[in-house]
Amino acid sequence: MKTLRERVEERIRQAICKACIYETAGGGCSFGGRTDCPILERLDKIIEVVRSTRSTTIDAYVQRLRDEVCAECINQSPDGRCALRDHADCPLDDYFVLLVEIIEEEAARTETVA
Numbered sequence: 001m002k003t004l005r006e007r008v009e010e011r012i013r014q015a016i017c018k019a020c021i022y023e024t025a026g027g028g029c030s031f032g033g034r035t036d037c038p039i040l041e042r043l044d045k046i047i048e049v050v051r052s053t054r055s056t057t058i059d060a061y062v063q064r065l066r067d068e069v070c071a072e073c074i075n076q077s078p079d080g081r082c083a084l085r086d087h088a089d090c091p092l093d094d095y096f097v098l099l100v101e102i103i104e105e106e107a108a109r110t111e112t113v114a
Helices: 004-017 044-052 058-068 096-113
Strands: none
Touching: 004 044, 004 096, 044 058, 044 096, 058 096
16 A cells, blocks of 8 residues: 555646646656756645644644745745745745545544544
8 A cells, every 4th residue: 555645746746747837748857957856855744734734724734834845945034925925936835725625534434444
């Protein structure tokens, strides 16, 4: 059986990467000259943030994302501003609601099987 991370990554590649403007013809990522998607580079931390947040609104998830993932990103300034987010150029920010949904669905599948 695949791990939670493997299932989440598979769904991200199917649902997000295929729709993302940064996906290359070969299936790679052209965002900022990277070889892989910035979402996938931070996926373990993103999963941790989502799994440890319980809220009926996305705001709590977004705050945790900003505090724990964005705070470590080179594109965010010390005062918490991010030009990429401000211009809708951050894939993580653009697809975060869908990421939360995918992670929670796959985590629920894990708990149902266990």
